[in-house]
Amino acid sequence: MKCVELADQFGIEHLRLTERPHPELKFGEVLIRVRATSLNYRDLMTVTGVYNPKQPLPLIPLSDGVGEVVAVGDGVTRVAVGDRVAGIFAQGWTAGEPAVEKVRTTTLGGPLDGMLTEYRALSQEGVVKVPDYLNDEEAATLPCAALTAWSALIAHGQLKPGDTVLVQGTGGVSIFALQFAKAAGARVIITSGSDEKLERAKALGADEVINYRQAPDWDKAVREMTAGRGVDHVVEVGGTGTLAKSIRSVRFGGHISLIGVLSGRTGEIDIAPVLMQNIRVQGIIVGSREMFEAMNRALEQNRIRPVVDKIxxxxxxxxxxxxxxxxxxxxxxxxxxx
Ligand SMILES: NC(=O)c1ccc[n+]([C@@H]2O[C@H](COP(=O)([O-])OP(=O)(O)OC[C@H]3O[C@@H](n4cnc5c(N)ncnc54)[C@H](OP(=O)(O)O)[C@@H]3O)[C@@H](O)[C@H]2O)c1
Incomplete structure (x- = not known):
C-alpha cells in the first residue's frame, strides 16, 4: 500500500511517498481504506521534531483521517464493512476522565503511526462513525481540531447562549470554536494577523474582529468591546506570548482554555489575577471517543460544515x-x- 512516512530524519523535506505491506487484521480490529486526512499544528511539530524529539522513526504522520471500513477482524461488533469512520486521536481514551495510560502512548501520528496511508488497521474501539452529510475531507477535520474546540467550549467551558467568546487566530481549532460558539448562540470576538482572514471570519458569523498585528494591545480592544467586563471564555491557542493578554481579556470568574503554544510555551506570567479574579484556566487535550460522538450529534443537528481551505x-x-x-x-x- 502507498503511504507517506518520515523516514529517518525530522523535517518536511524528509517526508517521502513510499510502499508498506498491507496491514493484517488482529482480533477486534477493522481495516480502513483511508480517503481523506487533515493536518493539525501538532502534526507539523511532530514532523519537524519539535513535538517529541525522541519519536522513533520511521513514522506515518497525521492523527486525523477518514475512510471506509473494508474488512473486519474476528470479534468486531461496533462497526461493519461499508461504514465510514474516523480514527480517534487517542486510541486508548474512549470515555471518562483522561489518564496517562489512555492518552500518552496511544495517539495517532506519533507515537503510533498515523493516517497518511491508503490502509490503516485500528481497534474497533478506536474509531467513530462520521456524519453522512459531510464529505470525506470535511469529516477528516473532526478528530483533533473540532473535538478540541468542542472540548474547550462545550465539554469544559459549559458555554451558554449570550456568552462572549474570544477566539485567537483563524486556524483549524479556532474556526471550529467560532462555529460552535455561534451555533450555541454566543457572541464571538476573533483575532487574526490578516484582514482578509478576518473578513472570512465575519462571513462565518464572527461579531467583532481584531487584527493583532495592527492592534498589539488587543486585550484593551476586547475590554472596550465588552464594556470593560471582559469575555466569558478565551480559546487560548497562542501560549505564553498571548496568555497574559488573555488573562486581561477575560471577565471575573471567566474561563480560559489552554490549548496551544503557537507563540511559545515557557515564560513568566503573573498569576495573581487568576486567583484574585477567580479565573478558571483549563488545560485541554483533545477529547474522548464519547465526546467525539456527542460532538457529531451536535454537528448533525446544526449542519455545521467544517471549513476546508485547501486539499x-x-x-x-x-x-x-x-x-x-x-x-x-x-x-x-x-x-x-x-
Ligand atoms: N491541546 C490540544 O488538545 C490541542 C489540539 C489541537 C491543537 N492544539 C494546539 O493549538 C494551536 C493551534 O492548532 P491548529 O491546528 O488550529 O493550528 P493552525 O491551523 O496551524 O492555526 C494556526 C493559526 O493561529 C494563528 N496564530 C499564530 N500565531 C498566533 C498568535 N501569536 N496569536 C494569535 N493567533 C496566532 C494564525 O492565524 P491568523 O493567520 O489568522 O493570525 C495561524 O494561522 C497549536 O499550538 C496546536 O498545537 C492543541
Whole structure:
C-alpha cells in the first residue's frame, strides 16, 4: 500500500511517498481504506521534531483521517464493512476522565503511526462513525481540531447562549470554536494577523474582529468591546506570548482554555489575577471517543460544515505541511488519498 512516512530524519523535506505491506487484521480490529486526512499544528511539530524529539522513526504522520471500513477482524461488533469512520486521536481514551495510560502512548501520528496511508488497521474501539452529510475531507477535520474546540467550549467551558467568546487566530481549532460558539448562540470576538482572514471570519458569523498585528494591545480592544467586563471564555491557542493578554481579556470568574503554544510555551506570567479574579484556566487535550460522538450529534443537528481551505494529493504532502508552516491557511488543510 502507498503511504507517506518520515523516514529517518525530522523535517518536511524528509517526508517521502513510499510502499508498506498491507496491514493484517488482529482480533477486534477493522481495516480502513483511508480517503481523506487533515493536518493539525501538532502534526507539523511532530514532523519537524519539535513535538517529541525522541519519536522513533520511521513514522506515518497525521492523527486525523477518514475512510471506509473494508474488512473486519474476528470479534468486531461496533462497526461493519461499508461504514465510514474516523480514527480517534487517542486510541486508548474512549470515555471518562483522561489518564496517562489512555492518552500518552496511544495517539495517532506519533507515537503510533498515523493516517497518511491508503490502509490503516485500528481497534474497533478506536474509531467513530462520521456524519453522512459531510464529505470525506470535511469529516477528516473532526478528530483533533473540532473535538478540541468542542472540548474547550462545550465539554469544559459549559458555554451558554449570550456568552462572549474570544477566539485567537483563524486556524483549524479556532474556526471550529467560532462555529460552535455561534451555533450555541454566543457572541464571538476573533483575532487574526490578516484582514482578509478576518473578513472570512465575519462571513462565518464572527461579531467583532481584531487584527493583532495592527492592534498589539488587543486585550484593551476586547475590554472596550465588552464594556470593560471582559469575555466569558478565551480559546487560548497562542501560549505564553498571548496568555497574559488573555488573562486581561477575560471577565471575573471567566474561563480560559489552554490549548496551544503557537507563540511559545515557557515564560513568566503573573498569576495573581487568576486567583484574585477567580479565573478558571483549563488545560485541554483533545477529547474522548464519547465526546467525539456527542460532538457529531451536535454537528448533525446544526449542519455545521467544517471549513476546508485547501486539499492536496498524497504526493503533495510536503506542500501541505509547507502551507501550514507559513500559516497561509484559514481553517483546515486536507490531503486526499485517491
Ligand atoms: N491541546 C490540544 O488538545 C490541542 C489540539 C489541537 C491543537 N492544539 C494546539 O493549538 C494551536 C493551534 O492548532 P491548529 O491546528 O488550529 O493550528 P493552525 O491551523 O496551524 O492555526 C494556526 C493559526 O493561529 C494563528 N496564530 C499564530 N500565531 C498566533 C498568535 N501569536 N496569536 C494569535 N493567533 C496566532 C494564525 O492565524 P491568523 O493567520 O489568522 O493570525 C495561524 O494561522 C497549536 O499550538 C496546536 O498545537 C492543541
Amino acid at each position: 492536496f494529493a498524497l504526493d503533495e504532502a510536503r506542500q501541505a505541511f509547507g502551507l501550514m508552516a507559513q500559516g497561509g491557511h484559514f481553517g483546515k488543510i486536507c490531503i486526499r488519498i485517491d
